Amino acid sequence: MSSDDERSDEPGTGQPEQLALIRETVRRAEVPRAKPRTWRGAALAGKLPVARVLVNKGVLHLDQYFDYAVPEELDADAQPGVRVRVRFGAGGRQVRGGRREGGGLIDGFLVERRATSDYPGALAALAYVVSPEPVLGPELLALSRAVADRYAGSLADVLQLAVPPRNGRAESRPSPAPPPPPPVPSPGPWERYAQGPGFLRALAGGEAPRAVWTALPGPHWPEEIARAVAATLASGRGALVVVPDGRTAGRVDAALTALLGKGHHALLTAESGPEKRYGQWLAVRRGSVRAVVGTRAAMFAPVTGLGLVAVWDDGDSSHSDDNAPFPHVREVLELRAAHSRCAFLLGGVNCTVEAAQLVESGWALPLRPDREQVRIAAPLVRTVDDGELARDGAARSARLPSLAWQTVRDGLRDGPVLVQVPRRGYAPRLACERCREPARCRHCAGPLQAPDRQNLECAWCGRTETAWNCAACGGTGLRAQIVGARRTAEELGRAFPDVPVRTSGRDHVLDSVPGQPALVVSTPGAEPVAEGGYTAALLLDGWAMVGRPDLRAGEEALRRWTAAAALVRGRPEGGTVVVVAEPALRPVQALVRWDPVGHARRELAERAELGFPPVSRMAAVTGPPEALAAFLATAELPAEAEILGPVPVPAAPTGRPRRPGDAPPGAPRERALVRVPPGRGAALAAALKAASAARTARGSGDPVRIRIDPPDIG
Structure with a gap:
């Protein structure tokens, strides 16, 4: 050796x-x-x-x-x-x-x-x-090496994610001959976007456009993705689409089957089972199938002659892998687009800050509808202050103010009504009592917290704050509120005794519901699709969504709200959404105007001013206090690197397998954030990878865990 x-x-x-x-x-x-x-x-x-x-x-x-x-x-x-x-x-x-x-x-x-x-x-x-x-071709090997270097990980760990486990029975079966390329599809619902038909023509002509697509609300986006895939196949090239979950993959799968028929694409999801999934993966690698729709692991699918990579709803946490080296689908597909010189499509009814940065930098062009199309497709959005909820006498029986109560009653006459409630575990951060601006550290702008309910400290750098005042209004009072949502279904059932109440959440997720009058109570991300669309939607406990202790709290709240509101009928059909949250909050105003792009651009500008990702590059290093201190002392970080912390972090959840950087049960852990300016991300990853390699080679005590661009730095 x-x-x-x-x-x-x-x-x-x-x-x-x-x-x-x-x-x-x-x-x-x-x-x-x-x-x-x-x-x-x-x-x-x-x-x-x-x-x-x-x-x-x-x-x-x-x-x-x-x-x-x-x-x-x-x-x-x-x-x-x-x-x-x-x-x-x-x-x-x-x-x-x-x-x-x-x-x-x-x-x-x-x-x-x-x-x-x-x-x-x-x-x-x-x-x-x-x-x-x-099973490991040159293109997949080069991509895996690039991903390993970007995320300070090992090539072997990336290949564990990229190449599925072998199944002998699936491997022994021959794959069918590839079907001929389909005809160029008509634009269909892409006509609603000014640049839509041109984007399809570029794909059909063998070009490689890169676009950030802000999709209109409603049921047409799976068909729009299917037509983009069909246009790419018509050019003789392959296409890859990655979506957050199996339910979403099923919708795109059905749209592709309706447009192209069977045999033109493969569906790669965990629900398929190991044998079927590996057989589909082999058909893709052998060139029998040139289009793939799948969940996170499909980002490495070895599509022959790749012409298009697409990701839907890149802000969903499912797109970030929980296994080392923790790659994100969006970043991996960006690498594939650059290495394979293929088209790139990032789509969603919302717009993330990272998507806004791709447009701002000129790497991708915007693909969005005009305001007239938005007014037709989006529902009417109305707001109710959560302070009004406490004062309203009509809210006592079901936690609904009068406006929401009337909206539910009117909506139930024609069809189902969606009620979105925060899942268990949503805990808000501290905010100004007067203007609701999040309370931030004066040194690093991290979120403030009160672990002992008396003293304030920063969740990022650990500094203690003794004389906080709001930078926006000068107020000195702080507010924190945790709103429970477990009994929402029971309360609504008592408030509307003659209406069936259905629930969709972590334990039981519904794919769809009939278009008959019913109350559908769902946690974010588990909303079922209603036949013909919901007549109305209630977005409850908005403060618990916006007030989470996370840099992405506002962005994530808007993403959850727009995903639910997109299932409601358009304004011309009477669709109405009521959000129970402070009307002056930025995400609430973006929802009322249905302007996710404007919200993302303002968030990006604010993060650039404060030096937050994605404008900067950041790594989270976690481990026992002594091991973390030794690691940071020996790592040859770039000269521009700034270390925030370390600060204590909660113990690993019980029942989860231990990972590198996890302390034994009951042992303390700390986390430090290492931040570098734009253009120094590769140097930071290389330095952290070298330090970790040297430490493991020496067998130096407890390991530490490195995560480049962590999705949650709250």
């Missing part, structure tokens, strides 16, 4: 002395006979006898390739991209010549065949080839 440090990527011409040494090593290798397809002979592969292997070890100091000898009997199957088993690890006995005997077998990917190795010692032999199916 040898390291890949400082070696050429070009195969050598071969050296007789080295080839003799390799043959002698293979001749003496002893592999247990109980293992299938083990090497026993004395012959070495005649051509390219060296295999460069990526072993399945996620530790950073082993994030490199290792060389193995290829026995003659494995020559035909040991091709680049296949899965292999090799001997690796400290459990073996080191012998003369550098060969390791008795080590354990470990999975790996054969990356390359070479004529020689620059390792001066003897090489161990490949144990066997798991399958001759090449």
